[in-house]
Amino acid sequence: MQMTMRLGWLAIAGAMTLSACGFHLRGSDGSTTLPFRSVFLALPDNSQLGTEMRRYIRASGETTIVADAASAEAIIEPLAETREKVIRSRNAQGLIREYTLLYRFKFRVKDSKNAELVPPTEIELKRDISYNESQAIAKEKEEEMLYRDMQSDLVQQILRRLASLKPSAA
Numbered sequence: 001m002q003m004t005m006r007l008g009w010l011a012i013a014g015a016m017t018l019s020a021c022g023f024h025l026r027g028s029d030g031s032t033t034l035p036f037r038s039v040f041l042a043l044p045d046n047s048q049l050g051t052e053m054r055r056y057i058r059a060s061g062e063t064t065i066v067a068d069a070a071s072a073e074a075i076i077e078p079l080a081e082t083r084e085k086v087i088r089s090r091n092a093q094g095l096i097r098e099y100t101l102l103y104r105f106k107f108r109v110k111d112s113k114n115a116e117l118v119p120p121t122e123i124e125l126k127r128d129i130s131y132n133e134s135q136a137i138a139k140e141k142e143e144e145m146l147y148r149d150m151q152s153d154l155v156q157q158i159l160r161r162l163a164s165l166k167p168s169a170a
Contacts, residue, residue, distance in 0.1 A: 034063040034162050040072035041065060048148075049081070049105075052155050060159065073112060074162070079120055080106040083147060088128065101127045101143060103150040109162065117165055123157055125150040 039057060043050030053076075057063055066072045081104070088098035103125045109118035127146045131139055 033061050034074075034159070035165050036063055036073040036162075038064050038066045038072045038074075040067075040069040040075045042069070042075065042077045049078075049151055049155070052151060053158070056155050056159055070112065074117060075110045075112070076107060076158070076162075077110065078105065078107050080104070080122075085143075095133065096131050099129050099131055099143075101129060101146055101150070103147060103154065105154055105158075107158065109165075118161060121161070123154055125153055 034057065041050060041053055041057075043053060045051075054065055057065055069075050082102075084102040084104070086100045086102060087096055088100050089096075091097050104122060106120060106122040107118075108116060108120045110116055127150060129139070129143060129146060
């Protein structure tokens with residue numbers, strides 16, 4: 001008991017020391033500054049991915065989303081988006097016990113002069129999920145939640161890649 005209390009206090013003291021010195025993980029504040037003043041997203045307005053991407057870009061700072069590709073400094077074009085469920089394991093009776101959920105997104109980024117800023121790039125995200133037929137509805141909801149989580153992760157990865165680009169000389 002005494003040892004666990006000491007370890008707990010030591011962990012708290014370590015966390016306080018790190019927070020007091022100003023340490024934080026890069027990107028942990030959720031903001032990413034993009035090197036463009038305007039961006040055009042070639043994603044449908046009603047897509048979940050497009051909605052989330054727009055929300056993150058608006059929150060990122062001074063970048064505006066324009067409705068016309070000709071007036072944008074950067075054009076984000078989706079090339080492919082796939083969701084897949086792969087069987088990972090079965091039990092002795094042949095029933096599925098685990099899946100791997102795959103979410104692949106391929107995109108490229110061009111500037112207003114049609115020069116590629118980011119060549120066609122594919123991001124693949126994976127999540128493992130166990131399955132139990134007696135909890136089919138709960139597992140379906142868990143699968144939806146994991147896909148939403150992968151989508152948020154995807155948007156953040158894309159924005160980090162865009163933030164790392166050097167702004168073009170105007």
